[in-house]
Amino acid sequence: MNKKENTGLVPKLRFLEFNSEEAWIRSKIRKYLKESKVKGNTGDTAKRLTVKLWGNGVFEKKDTLRGSENTQYYRRKSGQFIYSKLDFLNQAFGIIPEHLDNYESTVDLPCFDIDKDLDSKFLLEYVQRKSFYNKYGKIADGGRKAKRIQIETFLEFPIYLPKLPEQQKIANCLTSLDELITAESRKLEILKKHKKGLMQKLFPAEGKAVPEIRFIGYSDAWERRKLEDGTHKIGDGIHGTPIYEDNGKIAFINGNNLVNGQINITSQTKFVSESQITANDRSLNDDTILMSINGTIGNLAWYKGENIMLGKSAAYLEVDSFDKAFMYILLQTDSVKKHFLDNLTGATIKNLGLKTIRETPVTIPSPPEQNVIGEFFRNLDELITAQAEKIEVLKLHKKGLMQGLFPSTQEVIE
16 A cells, blocks of 8 residues: 555445445544553552453452562553553553542553444444564564563554444444353353363262162162273374374374364364374274373363374374263363372373373272263263354354454555
8 A cells, every 4th residue: 555545444334324434534643642640559468450462351459479569560540451561562552440449550561541433333343453563563573472562562553443432333243242242152162161060979079889860760779890991992193203294194093183072173183194103003993082192181082983093192092882972071071180189290291191090990880870960971072062162153253343443454554
């Protein structure tokens, strides 16, 4: 764009009543924000607040340690805009909520009164777009994430604005979507808590031979066994580093790729050729469960025939005499996880050894009851997965809306 064209922009999407309105006008943020610096307490007595990363809002800071009496804090008012100088590139922005009125922060979390011609929710959505905070933040700090974005620098950033009614319409639309995402996220948390509660009742408590709740038709005591008794083989991935190939067809998978029951292949995943597959990798079959054993311990995934090579931070369990779905939920029970965590090795990075996995004590019912319990939790996990996917769809929908409702690639740096 040339200088003349910088004076206004029109978004791709517009509410019908604003189609005939003029283009969004370019200004500097300082036109609409004024820093607030009302002195408050010192760090040892201040009621402190903090801004969470990635647009997760403003919260009370509940540190157990008192702050320094030499640090000056400033009073913040509800409705003010706040950001973190140090975490600008990590989307640390927020609006002070009513219940944190009169809470305090240091100069590293500056606050601003917002002009009546700028809707606060619109402003928050505007600055939280990656095309804004990442683009201008990196230019301002030279790409060094540790450098603070100072107030004068921030106030010089450009902002394109429509008139207030259009701002409010956009803000209300996105706020409604946020409320729906929040509501669906609560449902997800309820499902997860429901699952956790059922696991505690459908599996025997420590020292007990039967669970608190049984499915109808089952009354026999559960049997004490080891995890290896229910498997054909327990092994881990390769301990060396494979040769990565741009045209490789086999994904190299470590423990951090095992997420919510699935093998998560991302843009960071490396690939190898089929000729590098080890004997261990060839042994994977439809009765295999994958588990992280390094760093984050115990994350699980079903193996469903994917073309993968396992790294050393992932283990595989080929289920044999136990019901596979039952084994999957058994690995998530408190007693099994506690045994894993109590027997980790390594000083800095903790590891779960294969011997520990094999010898983990478990209490199991008859095969028919295993099948009923496993199928019950498989269905519950499918509900949880569907709910999580619903939330992701809503987030993608919001992302798409924002790309249309706000001018994006046309933003220009002078």
